[in-house]
Amino acid sequence: MSSDISKSVTPADFIREIVAQHVAENKYSRIVTRFPPEPNGYLHIGHAKSICLNFGIAREFGGTCNLRMDDTNPAKEDVEYVESIKADVHWLIQDWAEQQLGLNASGQPFYASDYFEALHGFAVDLIKKGKAYVCDLSPADTDAYRGAPDRPGRNSPWRDRSVDENLDLFSKMRAGAFPDGACSLRAKIDMASPNVWLRDPLLYRIRHVAHHHTGSAWCIYPLYDFAHCLSDYLEGITHSICTLEFEVHRPLYDWILENLDLPKTLPRQYEFAKLIPSHTIVSKRKLISMVQEGIVSGWDDPRLPTLSGIRRRGITPNALRSFATKVGVTKYISLTDIAVYEHAIRDDLNAIALRRLAVLRPLKVVITNYPEDRVEEFEAVNNPEKPQAGKRLIPFSRELFIERDDFEETPPPKFFRLKPGGEVRLKYAFIIKCDEVIKDSNGVVTELRCTADLDSRTGGVTSGRKIKGTIHWVSARHAIQAEARLYDRLFTEAEPEKDGRDFRTVLNPSSLEIVTALCEPSLLSTAAAERYQFERLGYFVLDRDTTPNKLVFNRCITLKDTWSKVKP
RNA sequence: UGCCCGAUGGUGUAACGGUAGCACAACAGACUCUGAAUCUGUUUGUCAUGGUUCAAAUCCAUGUCGGGCAACCA
Numbered sequence: 001m002s003s004d005i006s007k008s009v010t011p012a013d014f015i016r017e018i019v020a021q022h023v024a025e026n027k028y029s030r031i032v033t034r035f036p037p038e039p040n041g042y043l044h045i046g047h048a049k050s051i052c053l054n055f056g057i058a059r060e061f062g063g064t065c066n067l068r069m070d071d072t073n074p075a076k077e078d079v080e081y082v083e084s085i086k087a088d089v090h091w092l093i094q095d096w097a098e099q100q101l102g103l104n105a106s107g108q109p110f111y112a113s114d115y116f117e118a119l120h121g122f123a124v125d126l127i128k129k130g131k132a133y134v135c136d137l138s139p140a141d142t143d144a145y146r147g148a149p150d151r152p153g154r155n156s157p158w159r160d161r162s163v164d165e166n167l168d169l170f171s172k173m174r175a176g177a178f179p180d181g182a183c184s185l186r187a188k189i190d191m192a193s194p195n196v197w198l199r200d201p202l203l204y205r206i207r208h209v210a211h212h213h214t215g216s217a218w219c220i221y222p223l224y225d226f227a228h229c230l231s232d233y234l235e236g237i238t239h240s241i242c243t244l245e246f247e248v249h250r251p252l253y254d255w256i257l258e259n260l261d262l263p264k265t266l267p268r269q270y271e272f273a274k275l276i277p278s279h280t281i282v283s284k285r286k287l288i289s290m291v292q293e294g295i296v297s298g299w300d301d302p303r304l305p306t307l308s309g310i311r312r313r314g315i316t317p318n319a320l321r322s323f324a325t326k327v328g329v330t331k332y333i334s335l336t337d338i339a340v341y342e343h344a345i346r347d348d349l350n351a352i353a354l355r356r357l358a359v360l361r362p363l364k365v366v367i368t369n370y371p372e373d374r375v376e377e378f379e380a381v382n383n384p385e386k387p388q389a390g391k392r393l394i395p396f397s398r399e400l401f402i403e404r405d406d407f408e409e410t411p412p413p414k415f416f417r418l419k420p421g422g423e424v425r426l427k428y429a430f431i432i433k434c435d436e437v438i439k440d441s442n443g444v445v446t447e448l449r450c451t452a453d454l455d456s457r458t459g460g461v462t463s464g465r466k467i468k469g470t471i472h473w474v475s476a477r478h479a480i481q482a483e484a485r486l487y488d489r490l491f492t493e494a495e496p497e498k499d500g501r502d503f504r505t506v507l508n509p510s511s512l513e514i515v516t517a518l519c520e521p522s523l524l525s526t527a528a529a530e531r532y533q534f535e536r537l538g539y540f541v542l543d544r545d546t547t548p549n550k551l552v553f554n555r556c557i558t559l560k561d562t563w564s565k566v567k568p
Numbered sequence: 569u570g571c572c573c574g575a576u577g578g579u580g581u582a583a584c585g586g587u588a589g590c591a592c593a594a595c596a597g598a599c600u601c602u603g604a605a606u607c608u609g610u611u612u613g614u615c616a617u618g619g620u621u622c623a624a625a626u627c628c629a630u631g632u633c634g635g636g637c638a639a640c641c642a
Contacts, residue, residue, distance in 0.1 A: 017584095040642080223639090248573090326591065331574060332635095334581090336592095337592065337593070343593090384602085470600085471602090533604085535602050536604070559604045
């Protein structure tokens with residue numbers, strides 16, 4: 001039955017329809033996609049959509065998906081990013097599409113830079129066909145000669161060099177005879193094309209820079225348009241799926257492949273709209289400023305939409321994938337409400353999280369009719385959604401802590417927690433009644449003195465009494481302390497940068513709150529991989545800052561909170 | 569004022585010439601030892617104007633609005 005369900009939710013989008021069509025026609029012997037990030041930054045939630053699309057297609061159609069470092073610009077790239085990309089991709093596809101992951105002969109990701117020799121050969125082929133030439137125009141002149149979208153460009157004065165001269169010059173470029181920018185290799189297409197990308201685009205530029213993967217082997221580096229289509233070709237990619245901004249590059253992608261007389265089937269490019277989540281920022285540059293300005297603590301700050309931040313926040317790969325699937329794949333540029341993401345997280349965590357009692361903002365409660373030296377242990381279920389998760393025991397004693405929010409001296413209408421003279425049920429324990437409110441000299445409530453209906457504990461004779469409110473609690477004597485980091489959206493506005501606004505002006509001042517929580521003692525033995533639901537408060541995961549002496553929890557997300565919206 | 573792409577409730581997405589559906593959000597109710605979850609229900613939509621057709625969200629035309637493209641970035 002579950003397979004029926006999974007079939008019915010199999011996403012059908014226009015790209016999958018195309019692939020399905022190709023599979024039906026037997027157009028390719030095997031479907032091969034790729035995920036090709038440039039290692040110049042950290043992966044984020046937008047990349048997750050692309051990963052899920054590419055690996056998802058490979059998975060659904062029995063193909064593979066190559067992880068490829070699109071590393072053709074040594075000036076911007078670094079192994080630090082290569083390593084983080086590998087870790088992030090692994091995290092997201094483990095136990096889901098690991099089998100689809102295509103790696104090179106040494107079990108490593110593919111690197112565009114591994115094709116530099118082959119790419120160079122293709123460039124020489126193009127020159128020999130009279131379809132590429134070495135141009136001596138400076139970068140500024142190249143720009144001027146290109147014209148504008150509504151105005152044709154002019155031919156470079158170097159456009160008609162002979163094949164032999166071009167071959168000679170290109171080999172000198174490779175040999176390091178020229179400084180950066182002195183000349184470039186260009187495709188000879190059409191300087192009057194309405195598509196500016198077809199106006200003799202650059203294929204190679206000179207960069208006397210060491211490359212993180214190829215070291216100092218090269219001083220000329222291919223540009224994206226030349227390297228990408230051919231890397232796809234070399235790897236046997238069938239469907240090269242990228243975002244919308246590359247749509248106008250597609251004619252160039254095809255031109256290069258089609259003008260090389262290549263023997264194998266050519267890859268085709270397809271474009272989709274990238275993910276734009278509300279209430280966050282995904283731009284690499286802005287992410288860097290937030291890290292550098294200390295707005296967040298680092299690339300893995302749990303408030304960030306980076307995959308490392310998302311992972312540290314405790315969001316599971318399953319939840320992220322579910323979200324990526326829900327948002328769909330189209331060519332319509334849209335703003336995706338972050339609530340969809342939050343729902344996917346809650347949905348996932350609700351099913352797997354172990355329930356625990358913990359108090360974030362404690363208020364002392366004394367049960368005056370409960371003996372001082374007495375301790376009872378009450379049974380509590382670990383997960384009502386999953387009975388096999390078992391039960392545990394929670395100690396109860398005369399002095400407790402409850403959540404400050406769960407008491408109101410002058411309660412608003414429909415408040416069904418604790419109030420003077422009112423009753424509330426302590427989850428898994430007794431129904432208590434508030435007899436007395438004790439305040440300090442400032443009028444701040446410091447303690448509640450209550451009496452318990454001692455027959456009302458779970459299973460007891462009066463346990464069935466209708467009590468509207470049930471609250472969580474911990475035994476003061478047994479509670480353990482933990483740091484709880486409470487996260488909220490980083491921005492107060494759906495579109496932080498709407499109309500050119502500076503995102504710094506719409507930062508959420510309470511995107512991080514740190515409190516010392518009091519937790520039930522079973523939380524002493526926590527597992528890093530485990531997710532917990534602190535009942536009525538939200539989902540939590542152990543942070544890596546935890547030490548043997550100090551527990552640190554990250555709140556992944558709150559529970560849906562209807563009351564806070566109702567309350568005046 | 570060039571070329572390319574797009575437009576379905578508040579948001580995202582489906583319907584492939586034949587009953588506008590799903591999810592999120594919102595609201596109301598049921599249930600509840602989590603104001604969660606679950607269940608039930610409600611509100612809200614085909615950018616505009618023409619055309620083709622027995623029939624148009626879907627095809628055509630025009631317009632409007634939005635986006636992308638002029639790095640020796642990807």
